[in-house]
Amino acid sequence: MAEVPIRIGLEIHCQLTNLRTKLFCGCPADYRGSPPNTHICPICMGLPGSLPSPNKKAIEDGVAVAIALNSEISKRMTFFRKNYFYPDLPKNFQISQYDGGGGVPLARGGYLHIEGGKRIRIRRIQIEEDPAKLAYEGTIDDSTATLVDNNRAGVALLEIVTEPDMEDPKEARAFLEKLRGILECLGVSNGELEGAMRCDANISLGGGTRVEIKNISSFKEVERALTFEITRQRQLLARDIEVRRETRHWDDVRRITVSLRAKEEEEDYRYFPEPDIVPIEISEDFIEGIRKRLPELPDQRRERYIRQFGLQEHNAELISSDNALSKLFEECVRMGGDPIEVSNWLVGDLISFTRELGMELTDPRVSPSKIVELVKLIRSGSISTKIAKEVLMESLRSDESPEDIVKRRGLLKISDEALLRDVVEEVFTENEKAVREALHDEDVVNFLIGQVMRKTKGKADPNLTYEIVKGSLERIKGGAPDS
Amino acid sequence: MLPRSAIETREELAGGASVEEYVLSLLERIRREDPKINSFITICDGPAIEAAKALDRKRREGGKLGPLFGLAVAVKDNICTKGVRTTCGSRMLEGFVPPYDATVIRRLKGADAIVIGKTNMDEFAMGSSTENSYFGPTRNPLDPERVAGGSSGGSAAAVASAFAPLALGSDTGGSVRCPASFCSIVGLKPTYGTVSRYGLISYANSLEQIGPMASNIGDCELLFDVIRGYDPRDNTSLPQKRVEIGEGGLRIGVPKEFFMEGVQEAVEKCVRDFLDKMGSLVEVEEISLPSLAYALPTYYIIAMSEASSNLARYDGIRYGLRGEDGSDWNETYCNNRGMGFGQEVKRRIILGTYALSAGYRNRYYIRAQKIRTLIREDFERAFKEFDLIAGPTMPVLPFRIGEKLDPVEVYMCDIETVPANLAGIPAISVPCGMSQGLPVGLQLMAPPFGEELLFRAGRIVEELA
Ligand SMILES: [Zn+2]
Numbered sequence: 001m002a003e004v005p006i007r008i009g010l011e012i013h014c015q016l017t018n019l020r021t022k023l024f025c026g027c028p029a030d031y032r033g034s035p036p037n038t039h040i041c042p043i044c045m046g047l048p049g050s051l052p053s054p055n056k057k058a059i060e061d062g063v064a065v066a067i068a069l070n071s072e073i074s075k076r077m078t079f080f081r082k083n084y085f086y087p088d089l090p091k092n093f094q095i096s097q098y099d100g101g102g103g104v105p106l107a108r109g110g111y112l113h114i115e116g117g118k119r120i121r122i123r124r125i126q127i128e129e130d131p132a133k134l135a136y137e138g139t140i141d142d143s144t145a146t147l148v149d150n151n152r153a154g155v156a157l158l159e160i161v162t163e164p165d166m167e168d169p170k171e172a173r174a175f176l177e178k179l180r181g182i183l184e185c186l187g188v189s190n191g192e193l194e195g196a197m198r199c200d201a202n203i204s205l206g207g208g209t210r211v212e213i214k215n216i217s218s219f220k221e222v223e224r225a226l227t228f229e230i231t232r233q234r235q236l237l238a239r240d241i242e243v244r245r246e247t248r249h250w251d252d253v254r255r256i257t258v259s260l261r262a263k264e265e266e267e268d269y270r271y272f273p274e275p276d277i278v279p280i281e282i283s284e285d286f287i288e289g290i291r292k293r294l295p296e297l298p299d300q301r302r303e304r305y306i307r308q309f310g311l312q313e314h315n316a317e318l319i320s321s322d323n324a325l326s327k328l329f330e331e332c333v334r335m336g337g338d339p340i341e342v343s344n345w346l347v348g349d350l351i352s353f354t355r356e357l358g359m360e361l362t363d364p365r366v367s368p369s370k371i372v373e374l375v376k377l378i379r380s381g382s383i384s385t386k387i388a389k390e391v392l393m394e395s396l397r398s399d400e401s402p403e404d405i406v407k408r409r410g411l412l413k414i415s416d417e418a419l420l421r422d423v424v425e426e427v428f429t430e431n432e433k434a435v436r437e438a439l440h441d442e443d444v445v446n447f448l449i450g451q452v453m454r455k456t457k458g459k460a461d462p463n464l465t466y467e468i469v470k471g472s473l474e475r476i477k478g479g480a481p482d483s
Numbered sequence: 484m485l486p487r488s489a490i491e492t493r494e495e496l497a498g499g500a501s502v503e504e505y506v507l508s509l510l511e512r513i514r515r516e517d518p519k520i521n522s523f524i525t526i527c528d529g530p531a532i533e534a535a536k537a538l539d540r541k542r543r544e545g546g547k548l549g550p551l552f553g554l555a556v557a558v559k560d561n562i563c564t565k566g567v568r569t570t571c572g573s574r575m576l577e578g579f580v581p582p583y584d585a586t587v588i589r590r591l592k593g594a595d596a597i598v599i600g601k602t603n604m605d606e607f608a609m610g611s612s613t614e615n616s617y618f619g620p621t622r623n624p625l626d627p628e629r630v631a632g633g634s635s636g637g638s639a640a641a642v643a644s645a646f647a648p649l650a651l652g653s654d655t656g657g658s659v660r661c662p663a664s665f666c667s668i669v670g671l672k673p674t675y676g677t678v679s680r681y682g683l684i685s686y687a688n689s690l691e692q693i694g695p696m697a698s699n700i701g702d703c704e705l706l707f708d709v710i711r712g713y714d715p716r717d718n719t720s721l722p723q724k725r726v727e728i729g730e731g732g733l734r735i736g737v738p739k740e741f742f743m744e745g746v747q748e749a750v751e752k753c754v755r756d757f758l759d760k761m762g763s764l765v766e767v768e769e770i771s772l773p774s775l776a777y778a779l780p781t782y783y784i785i786a787m788s789e790a791s792s793n794l795a796r797y798d799g800i801r802y803g804l805r806g807e808d809g810s811d812w813n814e815t816y817c818n819n820r821g822m823g824f825g826q827e828v829k830r831r832i833i834l835g836t837y838a839l840s841a842g843y844r845n846r847y848y849i850r851a852q853k854i855r856t857l858i859r860e861d862f863e864r865a866f867k868e869f870d871l872i873a874g875p876t877m878p879v880l881p882f883r884i885g886e887k888l889d890p891v892e893v894y895m896c897d898i899e900t901v902p903a904n905l906a907g908i909p910a911i912s913v914p915c916g917m918s919q920g921l922p923v924g925l926q927l928m929a930p931p932f933g934e935e936l937l938f939r940a941g942r943i944v945e946e947l948a
Contacts, residue, residue: 046796048684049563092795270839275688
């Protein structure tokens with residue numbers, strides 16, 4: 001079957017985890033690790049008579065995100081009530097925003113570039129309160145009761161909705177990674193925290209029916225869920241079965257999507273303006289004030305890396321979109337490391353080694369001084385690139401400095417010409433047949449060099465070795481009579 | 484016995500009379516008389532006596548005495564009082580004890596007032612007669628066969644019975660002014676945003692205000708000055724302003740729409756005669772505010788819509804009545820809500836839910852909001868020419884308990900009072916005479932923050948009546 005175009009849109013909910021208090025009350029926003037129902041008050045519990053007071057810092061954070069996503073910030077935004085009964089809603093309505101019915105969300109429009117320069121458009125950004133968390137004894141099926149932990153109720157959430165601009169699950173994941181980098185860079189949300197970033201996706205194939213997928217808990221799961229859904233819809237289309245407009249639920253245990261409800265069964269949320277919160281005016285000055293305080297954003301960082309340090313596009317993109325990596329890179333450069341060489345090490349071996357070791361880039365063992373030392377050791381010709389990789393791995397694991405490892409293990413490159421000549425002579429004597437072939441065959445030359453490397457455990461200076469081997473061969477070729 | 488004014492009583496108490504004896508005498512009077520009236524749901528004997536003792540001690544020790552020193556205040560039972568159950572006149576909240584005080588209660592306590600009891604009301608403030616209370620109707624102290632008005636009927640009856648010189652009510656569509664009129668006392672619905680709603684259990688947030696009730700203008704003003712003021716806990720609270728009162732004579736506009744069908748002849752005659760009498764002192768002129776014809780349906784659509792959402796939280800899980808658990812949460816909620824709410828509350832939740840539903844929202848809720856804007860603009864125009872607007876508070880005389888059975892007939896009672904709530908402007912009801920032996924209230928309305936104007940005009944009414 002011919003490939004049909006895929007359109008994927010995302011709806012991301014991210015908690016503003018760096019706020020001190022919840023969105024409408026003074027309860028601590030950081031609920032993680034606290035005993036259930038200890039961060040609650042009359043407001044977030046929706047007790048009769050209590051009223052919400054909007055957290056100004058939450059609006060500032062929202063505006064910062066809107067600026068970073070190139071969105072148009074509303075001059076006058078409104079909160080709306082989304083009405084539905086559910087045990088995780090203490091008031092049985094959620095204070096949210098609504099783009100319609102006279103409602104004005106925090107921001108509309110905007111875009112974000114993902115790797116490769118593709119532009120993903122943003123539809124809107126809004127602020128709302130997080131519902132409580134439901135818990136079950138055992139599994140949801142055999143639990144006799146639903147337990148409600150209200151610590152999360154009322155925590156500030158930012159809802160970011162994209163246009164359906166992503167064309168495969170990888171792009172969706174790239175968008176999420178990029179967004180997370182921006183939110184972390186702005187210091188508004190730590191996406192690493194469990195449940196801090198949640199995602200719903202919608203997907204359609206060949207301009208057909210749109211299907212929503214809910215309950216996706218991590219970025220890896222987004223890619224999996226979308227891949228599954230594409231396969232499912234393709235199979236339906238191949239058999240000429242119509243794809244239903246519906247909402248599906250991602251079951252991350254069975255790794256399939258399950259139908260939740262058809263479009264016709266969608267709830268009517270009876271949106272109307274929240275009468276307890278007056279519309280919020282956002283002035284140009286307020287926006288400018290926040291814009292001035294914004295840190296350098298990943299895209300600006302990338303441009304600067306290219307302009308200032310001459311980094312390749314690929315390296316600049318990879319480093320700039322990761323805050324920890326950017327920090328490491330800049331530290332290395334500040335300590336005198338060559339930017340291009342440093343960037344190659346970071347993007348190449350450092351990322352894969354730390355991943356292999358299960359280390360975070362923020363781990364103190366991943367120190368910039370190690371990278372800089374390593375780059376200098378290579379530059380000065382003290383060690384070969386091959387040895388350097390070994391040293392880096394060991395240095396990460398043991399936290400010994402690269403220099404110490406090189407010294408302790410005697411890994412310094414052999415650049416002593418007399419010493420290398422002796423080794424080459426030894427190799428020539430042991431491989432007479434190969435030497436004869438090498439006179440005509442460049443591949444065999446490499447074999448001889450390899451033998452030298454083996455004898456010196458990789459420490460021989462490769463350039464010098466090559467020169468000596470070549471020189472010796474020339475001498476044999478040019479005159480020494482056959483004995 | 485003619486009750487002394489709150490101002491006089493405060494002077495006596497501040498001057499050395501025992502607050503404890505005063506409170507004990509009121510409690511004794513309540514115990515003796517209230518079973519016939521039913522103005523209180525909860526009497527705060529213990530806390531009131533303790534507070535009285537503390538105030539006596541404070542005075543002995545030479546502390547600074549607050550503006551309401553020692554005065555008893557009856558508080559409507561939809562205003563949260565820490566440690567004292569707050570029922571909203573509903574079975575749903577029969578056992579609900581708030582863990583916090585409403586802002587107005589903190590202000591009362593800060594002014595050295597004493598909460599003497601929590602007063603009866605229509606369930607969740609939905610009604611105009613206090614007959615919709617789970618705790619039985621409140622009777623009119625002037626004629627116990629008749630209603631006291633509502634929904635703050637308990638507060639009005641408590642003041643009229645001299646159980647307390649001052650009371651707090653709440654006014655969503657006339658709930659302070661209606662019982663004030665029926666019980667022949669003074670009741671003010673302040674400018675929206677003037678008195679904090681923090682701790683007032685919401686019926687229709689965009690319309691309601693807590694309002695002071697007293698037997699005379701001076702006392703009403705005294706209480707108002709204590710409870711008014713900006714509160715950061717209420718996002719709709721406004722920085723306080725005062726409207727300048729000009730030197731010239733007052734100009735009062737009387738919209739002819741206030742005398743449309745549904746207004747009893749006896750009421751119309753009493754009010755018109757009184758306005759004629761007033762005409763000798765101030766300028767009175769008939770005007771027209773055409774949008775008022777739509778005020779009543781507009782009010783009910785907005786109030787019910789907001790109520791349907793506000794009352795969703797009463798599911799019996801975190802607080803409130805909890806019945807049999809169902810097989811799932813939905814059934815449990817239905818059981819609790821089915822049992823906890825009375826007929827009128829259920830009716831308004833259903834109608835409000837309907838008005839906000841997809842496909843109907845434009846026809847009802849959105850349209851009502853548009854008419855609300857027109858009404859506000861009509862008032863703004865009128866206030867360019869007139870200092871005040873006047874008319875009857877109630878279209879009817881206090882009716883007999885059980886007399887009005889048709890809900891629409893009861894809704895019609897709010898026809899004169901809802902415009903002020905829709906426009907957010909202050910309005911006061913002042914007794915202006917009797918008809919067929921029953922009290923008639925004159926309603927005065929002023930531009931936003933024009934409460935002083937209302938008090939000034941109210942004093943003229945008091946002198947003439
Ligand atoms: Zn809270």
